[in-house]
Amino acid sequence: MIFYYTSTGNSQWVAEKLEHLLEESIYSINTIAKDGYSSTDFELTEGERIIFVFPVHSWNVPAVVRKFISKLSVEGTPSAVYAVCTCGDDCGKTNENLSTMLDLIGLKLNACFSVQMPNNYVLMPGFNIDDPSVQHKKMIEAVTTVEQIADKILSGNCDAKGFYTSGTFPWTKSVLLYQYFKRVQCGRTPFKATDACVGCGLCAQVCPENNIRMQSNGRPQWRNHCTQCAACFHHCPKNAVQYGSVTKGKGQYLNSHVKFDD
Ligand SMILES: Cc1cc2nc3c(=O)[nH]c(=O)nc-3n(C[C@H](O)[C@H](O)[C@H](O)COP(=O)(O)O)c2cc1C
Ligand code: SF4
Ligand code: SF4
Numbered sequence: 001m002i003f004y005y006t007s008t009g010n011s012q013w014v015a016e017k018l019e020h021l022l023e024e025s026i027y028s029i030n031t032i033a034k035d036g037y038s039s040t041d042f043e044l045t046e047g048e049r050i051i052f053v054f055p056v057h058s059w060n061v062p063a064v065v066r067k068f069i070s071k072l073s074v075e076g077t078p079s080a081v082y083a084v085c086t087c088g089d090d091c092g093k094t095n096e097n098l099s100t101m102l103d104l105i106g107l108k109l110n111a112c113f114s115v116q117m118p119n120n121y122v123l124m125p126g127f128n129i130d131d132p133s134v135q136h137k138k139m140i141e142a143v144t145t146v147e148q149i150a151d152k153i154l155s156g157n158c159d160a161k162g163f164y165t166s167g168t169f170p171w172t173k174s175v176l177l178y179q180y181f182k183r184v185q186c187g188r189t190p191f192k193a194t195d196a197c198v199g200c201g202l203c204a205q206v207c208p209e210n211n212i213r214m215q216s217n218g219r220p221q222w223r224n225h226c227t228q229c230a231a232c233f234h235h236c237p238k239n240a241v242q243y244g245s246v247t248k249g250k251g252q253y254l255n256s257h258v259k260f261d262d
Contacts, residue, residue: 001024001025001026001027001042001044001048001049001050001051001078002015002018002019002022002024002025002026002027002051002052002053003027003029003050003051003052003053003068004026004027004028004029004052004053004054005028005029005030005033005053005054005055005062005064005065005068005208006028006030006054006055006258007055007120007206007208007229007230007231007234008120008230008231008234008235008253008254008255009254009255009257009258009260010055010086010117010118010120010255011053011054011055011085011086012028012255012258012260013117013142013255013257013258014053014084014086014115014117014142014146015051015053015084016258017143017146017147017150018051018053018084018146018149018150018153021146021147021150021154022049022051022150022153022154024048024049024051027042028261029054029064029065029068029208030064030206030208031261032068033064033067033068033208033209034208034210037067037068037071040068040071040072040073041073041075042072042073042074042075043074043075043076044074044075044076044077044078045076046076047079048076048078048079049078049079049080049081049082049153050074050078050080050081050082050107051081051082051083051084051153052065052069052081052082052083052084052098053083053084053085053086054083054085054086055085055086055087055120056085056086056087056091056092056094056114057181057227057228057229058173058177058178058181058182058185058228059090059091059092059093059094059167059170059173059174059177059178060092060093060094060097060174060178060181061094061097061098061101062227062229063186063209063227064208064209064227064229066101069101069102069105070101070104070105072105073105074105074107078107080110080111080153080156080158081102081107081108081109081110082109082110082111082112082113082153082158083095083098083109083111083112083113084112084113084114084115084146084149085112085113085114085115086114086115086116086117087114087115087116087117087165088116088117088118088119088120088121088130089116089119089165089167090114090165090166090167090168090170090173091114091164091165091166091167092166092167092170092171092173092174092178093166093170093171093173093174093175094112094114094174095109095112095160095164095166096174097174098112099112110158111152111157111158111159111160112160112164113149113152113160113163113164114163114164114165115142115145115146115149116138116141116142116145116165117138117139117142117255118130118134118135118138118139118253118255119253120230120234120253121228121230122230122233122243122246122247122250122251123185123189123228123230123233123243123246123247124185124246125246128250128251129250129251129252129253130253135253139257145163148163149163181228185228186225186226186227186228187224187225187226188224188226189222189224189226189228189243190243190244190246191222191226191232191233191241191242191243192222192241192242193219193220193240193241193242194240194241194242195240196238196239196240197219197220197236197238197240198237198238198240199214199218199219200237200238201214201220202235202236202237203220203231203232203235203236203241204220204232206231206232206235206260207229207231207232208227208229208231209225209226209227209229211223211224211225211226211227212232220232220241233247233252234252234253234254235254235260236252239252
């Protein structure tokens with residue numbers, strides 16, 4: 001049983017590859033979140049594993065995945081519990097924090113792996129998507145990494161050494177910088193739609209937090225519980241979503257290998 005969360009398709013791509021390689025059933029946390037977390041009860045079949053796949057957000061577990069895990073109820077005992085996080089560079093202590101969260105609902109995390117993929121964070125000065133050549137290189141390497149992770153899961157090998165990138169200063173990143181991210185960056189934001197907006201409503205549809213409301217004038221309005229996932233920015237077909245002046249001139253990114261349910 002695979003649960004995945006994605007903003008721009010990288011984690012969906014990993015989850016769908018694992019679905020194919022491991023012959024697991026697959027569920028979208030995005031869909032569950034959009035529906036107000038009303039379907040969080042699952043039943044395991046004999047010997048089934050649980051695999052969480054999600055992007056690292058500020059060296060930590062994304063808010064939507066946290067909420068999902070806090071509401072998750074699983075009937076039956078999994079044969080093992082794994083996580084595969086996707087990141088642009090490194091993951092800090094995401095593995096340890098996820099393990100603590102799963103402990104609280106009675107699930108023991110056997111191993112947490114990571115896969116480097118094209119970066120999608122653009123909502124702070126100095127952060128941008130990768131150049132096309134870097135995106136291409138990361139995607140080529142990700143194919144092999146995901147296949148190796150699938151082999152490990154298939155053989156029950158829980159050693160994530162060499163398959164999880166914590167990076168430098170993991171405590172500073174996952175504790176100090178994460179607190180800044182959560183308190184200062186998330187919540188109320190300077191998002192707005194420019195005159196290029198055609199009122200298609202896609203930004204509101206892809207927001208997992210239902211933080212965007214389409215107004216009677218056909219324009220989106222951002223509310224005050226944003227989690228910075230950047231889905232609205234990257235999915236806009238007119239590149240009309242801007243975050244104050246921070247996103248001026250920055251590129252959009254969507255993983256071209258996945259089909260979105262938009
Ligand atoms: C809010 C936010 C925070 C991020 N923080 C990190 C980070 O701490 N470390 C990192 O390497 N990548 C970070 N990234 C990049 C994503 O983890 C990476 O691009 C991921 O593969 C995106 O997956 P998705 O397409 O499934 O959403 C961040 C992206 C977002 C939107
Ligand atoms: S996705 Fe873009 S074009 Fe569509 S409503 Fe939102 S801002 Fe406007
Ligand atoms: S408003 Fe945009 S960045 Fe914020 S949670 Fe919604 S889709 Fe993500």
